[in-house]
Amino acid sequence: MERWDCNVLVGHWPFRYLRKNTLADLRELHKAHDITGGIIASLDAVFYNDPLEGDRLLARQLAGTSYRLAATINPKLPALEENVEAAVSLGAAAVRVYPGIHGYALDDEEFLRLCGLLEEKGLPLFLTMRMEDIRLEYLFHTEPVSLEPLENVAARFPALRIVLLSAFNHELEALLPWLRGAENVFFDTCGLKYDLFTVERALEAFGKEHIVFGSQWPLNCFTSTWLKVEEARCSDEERTAVYQNFAKLL
Amino acid sequence: MKIDVHAHLMPDWHESERALLEGAERYGIDRYYVSALDGTVFFPNEEQIASYNAAMYDFMRREPELIRGYCYVNPCNRDVFDVLRRGHDAYGMSGVKLWVACFCDDPRVYPIVEYCIENDWPILMHSFHKAVGQLPYETTGPHVAALAKRYPEAKLIMAHLGANCYHGIRAIEAYPNVMVDCSGTIFRRDDIDYTVERLGARRVMLGTDMPSPGCMLTNYGQLLEAELTTEERELIAWKNAVRIFDNVEE
Numbered sequence: 354m355e356r357w358d359c360n361v362l363v364g365h366w367p368f369r370y371l372r373k374n375t376l377a378d379l380r381e382l383h384k385a386h387d388i389t390g391g392i393i394a395s396l397d398a399v400f401y402n403d404p405l406e407g408d409r410l411l412a413r414q415l416a417g418t419s420y421r422l423a424a425t426i427n428p429k430l431p432a433l434e435e436n437v438e439a440a441v442s443l444g445a446a447a448v449r450v451y452p453g454i455h456g457y458a459l460d461d462e463e464f465l466r467l468c469g470l471l472e473e474k475g476l477p478l479f480l481t482m483r484m485e486d487i488r489l490e491y492l493f494h495t496e497p498v499s500l501e502p503l504e505n506v507a508a509r510f511p512a513l514r515i516v517l518l519s520a521f522n523h524e525l526e527a528l529l530p531w532l533r534g535a536e537n538v539f540f541d542t543c544g545l546k547y548d549l550f551t552v553e554r555a556l557e558a559f560g561k562e563h564i565v566f567g568s569q570w571p572l573n574c575f576t577s578t579w580l581k582v583e584e585a586r587c588s589d590e591e592r593t594a595v596y597q598n599f600a601k602l603l
Numbered sequence: 604m605k606i607d608v609h610a611h612l613m614p615d616w617h618e619s620e621r622a623l624l625e626g627a628e629r630y631g632i633d634r635y636y637v638s639a640l641d642g643t644v645f646f647p648n649e650e651q652i653a654s655y656n657a658a659m660y661d662f663m664r665r666e667p668e669l670i671r672g673y674c675y676v677n678p679c680n681r682d683v684f685d686v687l688r689r690g691h692d693a694y695g696m697s698g699v700k701l702w703v704a705c706f707c708d709d710p711r712v713y714p715i716v717e718y719c720i721e722n723d724w725p726i727l728m729h730s731f732h733k734a735v736g737q738l739p740y741e742t743t744g745p746h747v748a749a750l751a752k753r754y755p756e757a758k759l760i761m762a763h764l765g766a767n768c769y770h771g772i773r774a775i776e777a778y779p780n781v782m783v784d785c786s787g788t789i790f791r792r793d794d795i796d797y798t799v800e801r802l803g804a805r806r807v808m809l810g811t812d813m814p815s816p817g818c819m820l821t822n823y824g825q826l827l828e829a830e831l832t833t834e835e836r837e838l839i840a841w842k843n844a845v846r847i848f849d850n851v852e853e
Contacts, residue, residue: 369769369793370793371792371793372792372793372796372830373792382828485791486788486789487734487735488731488733488734488735488736488766488767488789489733489734489766489767489789489791490734490735491734491767491769494734546788546790546818546821547788547815547816548814548815548816548817548818549622549625549626549813549814549815549818551818570792571792571793572791572792573790573791573792574790574791574792574821574824574825574828575792575824575828576824576825576827576828577790577820577821577822577823577824577825577828578824579824580820580823580824580827581818581820581821584629584630584820586629
């Protein structure tokens with residue numbers, strides 16, 4: 354049975370030393386937890402002035418593995434169409450964006466243009482709500498991502514699959530009830546960190562169709578999120594869906 | 604075995620009691636050290652403190668094997684010694700909890716520390732350095748270090764690894780009478796590794812901030828994923844707590 358982690362990264366984070374941050378480290382960890390594949394982004398590319406430089410290096414590493422690339426695009430940079438084409442040519446399974454770091458809102462003109470291009474290409478949009486808890490920021494401040502425009506984005510681009518990465522439970526609950534009925538919007542598991550029994554509560558609130566397993570390793574502890582899914586009091590069908598909903602994105 | 608040295612009762616008391624009991628059953632928690640407080644009341648008055656500690660004692664009486672209580676103290680109140688004596692003599696509590704009414708190295712805390720030294724009570728201090736939203740009297744690592752330097756005989760516990768462990772742990776590293784707990788919703792992959800490298804495993808204890816906002820799986824997951832020996836993991840999971848609270852070396 355395929356079980357994927359849709360939110361992982363490899364590379365360096367400028368603010369602290371990461372003891373485990375390579376593809377080899379990730380594969381060892383995933384193997385120990387029966388995770389068979391994933392969608393990986395380059396940590397380095399987040400801060401590169403041309404993110405494609407980081408994506409090319411990572412794409413080479415992923416060749417021949419069960420892992421797929423999430424290409425990094427900053428829609429505020431020039432050559433947006435070319436960058437989307439480059440993501441396609443690298444075999445990317447998704448495009449990952451960082452609005453809080455790169456400085457734009459979800460109703461930004463270039464961001465919406467990116468959404469249109471990805472919808473045309475059939476590539477999902479992985480929307481990073483946060484890389485680390487804002488309370489821990491060192492030297493560099495990121496802006497919170499407002500999800501207020503998201504309903505309009507999802508409606509305007511109905512064929513674009515949107516995955517919210519590292520969204521907190523209360524941020525998702527604020528999107529009820531429309532998110533429950535939005536067939537093209539998903540969220541991952543690593544932001545479900547506040548309070549107890551959060552995965553089963555998310556299953557109850559949103560249904561099993563919207564949740565994909567994502568850990569945001571190596572910044573986050575993989576095992577913390579994995580335990581919450583494994584220990585959730587839900588049906589086997591629901592738990593399996595969490596690990597296998599990635600297939601809807603590909 | 605798992606001993607959680609940092610859990611809470613919050614209003615609604617019975618709801619949080621139920622959550623802690625369910626957490627113990629589902630996650631295999633053998634003992635909790637709990638303080639009762641209202642997370643919306645930063646400067647509780649004498650009546651509020653009395654009611655919180657009475658609620659804590661009520662839970663302790665009904666669950667003597669599982670629940671041990673901290674005596675929650677507001678050092679700014681005038682009846683501090685009445686609160687301490689009631690907590691120690693009448694309620695049989697296990698230590699003192701300090702939150703955000705004043706910094707932990709405020710001179711009004713000194714008599715509390717001296718009482719705790721005389722009675723061999725550990726002191727759990729909320730310690731949370733934030734890049735945003737720091738409360739006016741919210742203790743951080745340097746405050747704990749100042750108190751530890753003044754009172755080397757005191758058993759001090761810096762909660763949450765100081766939140767940003769790179770800030771908190773470095774501050775208290777030189778003070779062997781400061782233990783730390785790993786409780787809270789921050790679950791970076793490297794936090795426990797970093798803390799053990801700097802302090803050694805004998806100074807780290809498992810805490811969760813359950814039932815809100817924390818979860819055992821978050822922090823226990825970090826303990827499992829950190830690069831530790833089995834002995835180090837056991838020290839953190841329960842043996843250090845037995846040594847600090849019961850004066851028993853397992």
